[in-house]
Amino acid sequence: MLVKQLSVFVENKPGKLSAVTRLLADNNIDIRAFSVADSRDFGILRLIVNDPDKASEVLKAAEVTISVTNVIAVCIGDRPGGLAEAVECLYKANISVEYMYAFVEKSGDDAYAILRVENNDKALEALTEGGFTILSAEKVYSI
Amino acid sequence: MENYWNKEIECMSREDMKKLQDERLVAQVKHVYENVPYYKKLMDEKGVTPDDIKSTDDLHKLPFLTKSDLREAYPYGLLAKPLADCVRIHSTSGTTGKRVVAFYTQHDIDIWDDCCARAITAAGGTKEDVCHVAYGFGLFTGGAGLNGGSHKVGCLTLPMSSGNTERQIQFMRDLGSTILCCTPSYAAYIGETLHEMGLTPDDIKLKAGIFGAEPWTEEMRREIEKSLGIKAYDIYGLTETSGPGVAFECSEQSGMHINEDNFIAEIIDPDTGEVLPEGSKGELVFTSITKEAFPLLRYRTRDICVLSRKKCSCGRTLIKMTKPMGRSDDMLIIRGVNVFPSQIETVLIEQGYAPNYQIEVDRVNNSDTLDVYVEMNEEQFTDTVKGIQDKEKALTAAIKQILGISPKVHLVSPKTIARSEGKAVRVIDKRKLHD
């Protein structure tokens, strides 16, 4: 049920970010979702892609610093206030969320959230019990 | 039990040693003044005559010699004896500019051998030992120095030179080498090779090693000691001052005793040349007091270290020097504090980072800034901003503890720090642009 997310270390220097996205594009890797966490000196680009293994190989070969993290993709678009409910559900189960970001399906109205939590097993259990739809990795990579 | 080669000298009272140094210094200055026009000129320019040097208390009056003096005087300008009285030369590798050539009379070599004999004895060597000399032989002083010392002690000497490591280990096993003399990096390599050959320290008889001629850390010492099953001793010297054996370590392994009957050590402020009191960190300066062919008065080694007269558990009264902490040419003065890149490097290694870093010094609003860029590896990269900032804070605190001033640490991607000809550019001092 877990999705592989690539985190890429990007220094705040001209051309650094575009070099990463260009590299992925040249290797036919599609970005499904992303977010950027920023500080003064550097950013961390978080990516969900169609082929995380290939993407990580390509980036490593180019000596880009990356790490692969398992995250949860949950459907939040099939009910009103879905995101708020999902966060509440985790809060009640005492699971803290380190960060999250949302994305939408290309065709259709469904919205999804990527959640990075401290304990994936407990979070999956709480969300499933709360009636949320968890997306499989295959589904996310092929959206 | 401690072993001495020359107990009378090594454990001499401070008072007697000073008297000996006073006499020898006066004679050495006279010898140099009369026989080395290059140094006579320096003394004349400073208005100092041999008569002004009555004891070691007057040492500070003499002019310094630097490596560039040695290059300028190449090859014979600092020679104090006719060539007919000299029996050998040694030379530095001379990677930058002209090489330095040092000359020896037989008497100079006898004293040098004696200094090395003290080092071997302090490491537990006696005539019963088999001394395996794997320093390079030739122009380099390492092989010749320890070889001579080993002969003097009466060890069975194996003049192996370096290289062909499997053969080295074969000899060690067949002939039962008990003391290994080489560079620390080669000792580490011999240890690795031993294990690759499927052998353990139990398969060899080594008990001690005498390692020098390049910088090494305490961590490296522990690794070598473990991989070869020995106690590892440090030794210090420069081609300019004869070679290894100027200072040597005892069983306490906490700094090297300087052979004060042959060399007077001073610590100076590398900027002002002012002599600093015992315990201060600064540039090490040596004055030879028994040399015939190539005597050097107040030679600036560019090595940064600390001298100490604290009582040593080995019983020797010879002053101790710490392992060199850096080179004075690398010293930066930031907010009035002396900073050596090697200090920052030590912190990085201790904290698990590779020593790939760059120091950037600048002046903003009349105040110096210190930025340290450090390459992190994939294991050190965490995917949250806070995770990386926490690592930067931890490094900042560790560096501040050593330097006394707070840097700004930036973690960067591997292989992003500029390299020229394979060597990383360590220091960028932008303040010079403003001057």
Ligand SMILES: [Zn+2]
């Ligand atoms: Zn001692």
